[in-house]
Amino acid sequence: xxxxxxxxxxxxxxxxxxxxxxxxxxxxxxxxxxxxxxxxxxxxxxxxxxxxxxxxxxxxxxxxxxxxxxxxxxxxxxxxxxxxxxxxxxxxxxxxxxxxxxxxxxxxxxxxxxxxxxxxxxxxxxxxxxxxxxxxxxxxxxxxxxxxxxxxxxxxxxx
Amino acid sequence: xxxxxxxxxxxxxxxxxxxxxxxxxxxxxxxxxxxxxxxxxxxxxxxxxxxxxxxxxxxxxxxxxxxxxxxxxxxxxxxxxxxxxxxxxxxxxxxxxxxxxxxxxxxxxxxxxxxxxxxxxxxxxxxxxxxxxxxxxxxxxxxxxxxxxxxxxxxxxxxxxxxxxxxxxxxxxxxxxxxxxxx
Numbered sequence: 613x614x615x616x617x618x619x620x621x622x623x624x625x626x627x628x629x630x631x632x633x634x635x636x637x638x639x640x641x642x643x644x645x646x647x648x649x650x651x652x653x654x655x656x657x658x659x660x661x662x663x664x665x666x667x668x669x670x671x672x673x674x675x676x677x678x679x680x681x682x683x684x685x686x687x688x689x690x691x692x693x694x695x696x697x698x699x700x701x702x703x704x705x706x707x708x709x710x711x712x713x714x715x716x717x718x719x720x721x722x723x724x725x726x727x728x729x730x731x732x733x734x735x736x737x738x739x740x741x742x743x744x745x746x747x748x749x750x751x752x753x754x755x756x757x758x759x760x761x762x763x764x765x766x767x768x769x770x771x
Numbered sequence: 772x773x774x775x776x777x778x779x780x781x782x783x784x785x786x787x788x789x790x791x792x793x794x795x796x797x798x799x800x801x802x803x804x805x806x807x808x809x810x811x812x813x814x815x816x817x818x819x820x821x822x823x824x825x826x827x828x829x830x831x832x833x834x835x836x837x838x839x840x841x842x843x844x845x846x847x848x849x850x851x852x853x854x855x856x857x858x859x860x861x862x863x864x865x866x867x868x869x870x871x872x873x874x875x876x877x878x879x880x881x882x883x884x885x886x887x888x889x890x891x892x893x894x895x896x897x898x899x900x901x902x903x904x905x906x907x908x909x910x911x912x913x914x915x916x917x918x919x920x921x922x923x924x925x926x927x928x929x930x931x932x933x934x935x936x937x938x939x940x941x942x943x944x945x946x947x948x949x950x951x952x953x954x
């Protein structure tokens with residue numbers, strides 16, 4: 613693959629942190645301002661994808677290793693499901709907002725709305741990891757001849 | 772209403788069984804498509820038109836993609852006499868659909884006028900009135916997405932999970948059992 617230019621590399625290195633921070637903001641303030649887990653997760657993933665496009669997949673895999681992304685993907689989905697089941701166990705119905713019912717927070721403050729921010733965070737982890745994985749897998753593992761295998765992803769982390 | 776629902780469900784079950792048992796690939800795809808459109812009708816009967824739209828879109832896309840994938844392998848050529856019959860049936864269906872669409876457009880609310888202005892007990896007005904007090908979330912979109920319709924969001928997350936699972940499984944070159952140990 614052809615190397616990207618110095619301008620692209622420098623600018624992307626400066627910008628990646630801000631994109632990641634903005635994604636975190638979108639996730640954490642999902643219950644107060646526009647945005648939420650899905651939107652924020654996509655922005656978080658786009659930070660890693662930008663790194664991958666500018667610096668190559670080796671650099672992106674240093675930030676979010678393949679063996680971490682896979683458990684993150686599953687853990688996010690599982691955490692969301694557990695939050696739903698928590699409502700079933702403690703509140704009687706699936707997805708009852710038990711925390712909000714027990715400790716109703718002040719409206720328009722960061723720590724309120726019960727399980728909603730927690731759901732947002734779980735979804736964000738899930739969406740971020742899975743989008744990064746989809747793009748990584750589609751660009752690295754190819755069905756056609758000349759493509760890499762899963763070993764290409766796992767061996768590089770060990771170096 | 773229940774009887775119609777039962778009929779559609781039986782139709783869907785028959786379609787699913789046919790799609791499994793038939794040896795003809797094209798027939799199987801058409802049967803699967805019929806099941807999908809049946810699910811859309813079911814959601815319409817259960818008064819969830821927004822959910823009914825999703826299967827229609829997905830089914831049309833899947834039908835086109837799947838038929839494109841099977842063309843050249845397992846496709847039947849149709850004689851000229853049957854072609855005229857098929858074309859006339861298609862034309863009648865399209866005209867019928869057009870008539871329904873023109874009728875339906877007349878029933879749409881005016882631009883900028885929400886449905887809840889017309890239907891007083893629409894769920895939307897309930898969400899707007901009780902969203903903040905019941906969920907504590909100032910962002911009403913998040914309140915609907917994660918509290919009132921949490922099931923829906925869980926389904927979306929599951930779809931995403933299935934998509935990445937499928938991509939990882941299909942694009943892997945070696946199966947895990949065939950892989951020689953490199954130790």
